[in-house]
Amino acid sequence: MNLTESVTKSLSEAGSLAPRFYDRFFGQVPQAQDFFEGISMTYQAAILRRSLQVVEQVSSHRYEAVTEYLRVLGFKHRQRGIPQELYAEWRDSLLDALEEFHGSDWTGTLETEWIEALNQSIDRIIEGYQLSSAAI
Numbered sequence: 001m002n003l004t005e006s007v008t009k010s011l012s013e014a015g016s017l018a019p020r021f022y023d024r025f026f027g028q029v030p031q032a033q034d035f036f037e038g039i040s041m042t043y044q045a046a047i048l049r050r051s052l053q054v055v056e057q058v059s060s061h062r063y064e065a066v067t068e069y070l071r072v073l074g075f076k077h078r079q080r081g082i083p084q085e086l087y088a089e090w091r092d093s094l095l096d097a098l099e100e101f102h103g104s105d106w107t108g109t110l111e112t113e114w115i116e117a118l119n120q121s122i123d124r125i126i127e128g129y130q131l132s133s134a135a136i
Contacts, residue, residue, distance in 0.1 A: 001105045003113040007056045010101065011049055018045035021097035029089045035082055058124065059117035067124050074128020084129060087122045094118065 001009075010017050022041065026033050036044060057066045095114060099106045 001102070001107070001110055003056055003110070003117055004060060006098065006102065006105075006110060006114070007052045009105075010052055010098070013101075017097060017101050018048050020100055021048060021094055024097050025090060025093035028093055029086065032086060032089070035080065035086075055117045055121045058121050059113075070121055070124035071128035071131060074125035075131045075133075076128075077125065078129040084126055087125065091115075091118045091122060 018041075022044070054066055054069065057063055058070065095111065095118070098114060099111070102110070
């Protein structure tokens with residue numbers, strides 16, 4: 001299994017990954033729940049599915065439009081007061097959830113692909129923290 005196949009499986013069985021992830025994320029980083037106050041977790045599950053697609057697109061295709069989307073997302077997250085340090089914890093919680101989700105299909109190679117792809121996307125998001133509103 002590679003990154004693209006992992007994303008495809010995650011999307012085809014969408015109902016089981018998001019709850020695993022958010023349970024882990026909020027369990028490991030309880031203060032993160034504050035940023036989700038008033039947000040429908042059904043909606044947030046859809047956002048997570050889209051995020052997986054974006055991570056794969058940035059990693060596999062390096063589409064400039066997707067890269068720019070991540071920068072704008074970073075700008076918006078900065079406006080909401082989301083600390084940059086939270087992304088590493090988000091990544092680690094997602095990796096844990098993906099490992100559990102994939103079970104025996106999870107390999108060291110797949111984990112490395114996910115880490116590289118997530119780090120690349122997080123780097124673009126953090127670049128967005130430096131943007132001014134004139135750039136958006």
